[in-house]
Amino acid sequence: MSKAGKRTLVLLHASLLTLAALGTARLAADESPLLHVMLQGTSAEDMRSLAEAQGGTLTHYLPIINAVGAQLTRQQLDAIVDSGQVQRFIDDLALDDQPDEVQETEATCDVAGSVEILRGNDGFSWLLHNKRQTPASMTALDIAWPERLGKISSIRLGNTHLPPSAWQQQGGSSAAIQLPPGKTPQFSGRAELDVRFSNTDKAAAPLQSEYTVTASFGKDCQTKLIPGYANNSDDFYYSTVTSADELHKHQVTGRGVTVAVLDSGLWDHPALTRDTRGHNRVLARYDGITDSSENGVFDESGHGTHLTSVLAHSGKTLRNGQPTGSFKGIAPDANLVVVKAFNETGQGGMLDIVRGLQWVVDNREKYAIRVLNLSFSARPRWPYYLDPINQAVMRAWAEGITVVAAAGNEGPENMTVGSPGNLPYIITVGATTDSWTLHTRADDYIPDFSSRGPTPAAHIKPDLVAPGGHITGITRPGSSLTRDHPEYALPGGEFVMTGSSQAAAIVSGLVALLLQLEPDLTPDDVKCKLLGTAEPAINKDGLLAYSPFVQGYGSVSLTRAITLGERGCGNEELNIARDSAMEEHFEGPAIVDSEGNISLPGLSEMLSAEEPAKGASTTRVWGVKDHVERLPEDYRQPPEHPFAWHELYEMEKQKTENLTRDR
Numbered sequence: 001m002s003k004a005g006k007r008t009l010v011l012l013h014a015s016l017l018t019l020a021a022l023g024t025a026r027l028a029a030d031e032s033p034l035l036h037v038m039l040q041g042t043s044a045e046d047m048r049s050l051a052e053a054q055g056g057t058l059t060h061y062l063p064i065i066n067a068v069g070a071q072l073t074r075q076q077l078d079a080i081v082d083s084g085q086v087q088r089f090i091d092d093l094a095l096d097d098q099p100d101e102v103q104e105t106e107a108t109c110d111v112a113g114s115v116e117i118l119r120g121n122d123g124f125s126w127l128l129h130n131k132r133q134t135p136a137s138m139t140a141l142d143i144a145w146p147e148r149l150g151k152i153s154s155i156r157l158g159n160t161h162l163p164p165s166a167w168q169q170q171g172g173s174s175a176a177i178q179l180p181p182g183k184t185p186q187f188s189g190r191a192e193l194d195v196r197f198s199n200t201d202k203a204a205a206p207l208q209s210e211y212t213v214t215a216s217f218g219k220d221c222q223t224k225l226i227p228g229y230a231n232n233s234d235d236f237y238y239s240t241v242t243s244a245d246e247l248h249k250h251q252v253t254g255r256g257v258t259v260a261v262l263d264s265g266l267w268d269h270p271a272l273t274r275d276t277r278g279h280n281r282v283l284a285r286y287d288g289i290t291d292s293s294e295n296g297v298f299d300e301s302g303h304g305t306h307l308t309s310v311l312a313h314s315g316k317t318l319r320n321g322q323p324t325g326s327f328k329g330i331a332p333d334a335n336l337v338v339v340k341a342f343n344e345t346g347q348g349g350m351l352d353i354v355r356g357l358q359w360v361v362d363n364r365e366k367y368a369i370r371v372l373n374l375s376f377s378a379r380p381r382w383p384y385y386l387d388p389i390n391q392a393v394m395r396a397w398a399e400g401i402t403v404v405a406a407a408g409n410e411g412p413e414n415m416t417v418g419s420p421g422n423l424p425y426i427i428t429v430g431a432t433t434d435s436w437t438l439h440t441r442a443d444d445y446i447p448d449f450s451s452r453g454p455t456p457a458a459h460i461k462p463d464l465v466a467p468g469g470h471i472t473g474i475t476r477p478g479s480s481l482t483r484d485h486p487e488y489a490l491p492g493g494e495f496v497m498t499g500s501s502q503a504a505a506i507v508s509g510l511v512a513l514l515l516q517l518e519p520d521l522t523p524d525d526v527k528c529k530l531l532g533t534a535e536p537a538i539n540k541d542g543l544l545a546y547s548p549f550v551q552g553y554g555s556v557s558l559t560r561a562i563t564l565g566e567r568g569c570g571n572e573e574l575n576i577a578r579d580s581a582m583e584e585h586f587e588g589p590a591i592v593d594s595e596g597n598i599s600l601p602g603l604s605e606m607l608s609a610e611e612p613a614k615g616a617s618t619t620r621v622w623g624v625k626d627h628v629e630r631l632p633e634d635y636r637q638p639p640e641h642p643f644a645w646h647e648l649y650e651m652e653k654q655k656t657e658n659l660t661r662d663r
């Protein structure tokens with residue numbers, strides 16, 4: 001595409017709403033409002049001269065994309081555009097928000113139950129949060145419990161005991177309690193729902209997953225207890241699910257690899273600022289909003305701290321009180337560079353983000369930055385190569401930084417992958433969720449929220465999927481996330497979040513582990529290894545359980561990437577140098593018909609007709625090994641089948657055996 005062509009994409013009308021949101025609107029002496037504008041041209045220096053010659057005020061100096069940000073009056077902007085020296089300007093710098101957080105607890109209204117109960121040997125206590133200004137009245141309670149606990153002996157909401165007549169008539173190990181009008185217990189703020197039983201299990205407090213509880217507050221307002229894990233505080237399960245815990249035991253902890261996290265900042269908790277040996281591992285902090293490294297990067301939102309926890313928490317994993325030899329975060333010894341560009345409400349300015357990206361690229365060698373995590377997403381406004389954030393991200397990739405981005409939380413509709421996840425070069429991550437069963441993969445599935453491809457340029461995204469459901473981490477107490485979602489806080493102080501942001505952080509951590517083992521890998525090599533060894537969801541018929549627009553190449557597997565991964569296949573069909581130079585751009589293989597249906601050549605033969613189950617499935621497994629090994633020995637695949645799973649299986653088995661023998 002020619003450079004002149006870009007002018008057609010310029011937005012000509014600034015929105016006053018946007019200016020107010022940016023906080024930069026003020027009246028100049030001549031009473032004409034100031035616009036916040038990005039000017040892009042031959043160089044940032046030229047753009048600065050243009051803006052300053054007209055009396056504008058420079059806000060951002062962005063040589064990484066040959067641009068500046070400036071405050072200008074409409075007349076000044078018109079004069080700059082008339083000069084013919086600016087190739088492109090954007091006078092509406094609004095970004096769509098980060099993806100909405102995914103609701104972890106199943107609540108249909110603004111009464112929400114906590115993700116974890118306090119378990120007792122004779123019952124439980126569940127903290128409920130009423131986020132309304134008015135009291136909430138509990139109108140019904142459905143509850144099922146392990147039979148060994150006997151019968152209900154008391155139910156209390158806050159200070160109000162339910163009358164025994166409410167449940168006494170019901171036998172068995174479940175009760176559907178309706179509370180008549182006028183007898184509904186009310187609460188404001190928060191209150192415990194405490195349920196006790198006639199028997200005490202002397203051996204152990206029943207697990208949360210042994211209870212089913214739904215509390216109703218009026219007809220359309222329910223909150224349901226999630227099954228949860230047996231241990232949320234000592235053992236963050238995702239390092240087990242991803243096999244990072246086994247690598248930790250072999251001293252593969254991300255040591256020597258620096259990961260930059262561009263998000264809302266960092267809370268200085270020792271498990272985040274120090275590695276497993278107690279040494280400081282935050283090499284630098286930069287605030288792209290204030291353009292400063294001086295004042296730290298205080299995390300008002302809590303989002304950045306949570307991601308960093310998922311990526312790098314250096315606390316020991318405990319089982320039965322004993323250290324297991326592994327750690328809670330994926331890369332507990334990785335060095336960190338913390339870049340802030342998002343504010344208290346999780347919103348980021350485009351130019352602040354670009355400035356943060358520029359700082360990362362400028363300081364890549366100084367801090368040996370090898371990985372960049374981008375857990376944010378905006379609705380794409382431009383072709384991938386014209387998006388200013390994507391332009392800066394392309395520079396980061398070309399400079400040797402492996403960039404991992406969240407796909408977004410806007411599914412299940414097609415074409416919901418956000419920007420920068422729509423950038424073909426980088427690794428874009430969708431989410432899986434495990435149905436709260438660590439050791440069973442057949443019930444792991446891709447939840448609706450995980451954004452789907454293809455991208456507007458027809459590229460297949462996400463590239464792969466990773467755990468993103470109910471992920472435990474730490475975040476700053478008092479941050480906006482903890483204020484908005486008190487129900488996600490665990491009794492032990494951790495915080496549970498769900499989304500592709502967390503899935504991306506897991507993959508960034510895994511990349512750090514891989515780079516510790518093979519420091520000479522290029523970003524393209526990393527992508528080749530991870531995508532080439534990801535485990536697709538396969539149904540019994542040998543067809544894909546999800547389309548590549550949903551699962552990409554499949555579920556990330558670092559152990560497979562280490563043993564079976566190859567180099568040289570990442571982004572082979574693309575050319576980042578020519579793309580960045582605006583000499584050539586690339587379209588992906590997806591086809592969108594006039595009715596908006598999306599497809600790929602051959603997709604209908606490859607994709608299973610069955611609707612994927614959300615949870616336990618009798619047909620879906622993850623990975624070729626699990627698929628082939630579940631088939632009967634005399635199974636013969638029909639000759640016209642599109643996949644040669646058996647051949648692949650034998651090849652991988654051979655390769656693994658050779659590796660074991662060579663050791």
Ligand SMILES: [Ca+2]
Nearest residue numbers: 434437440444
């Ligand atoms: Ca599972």
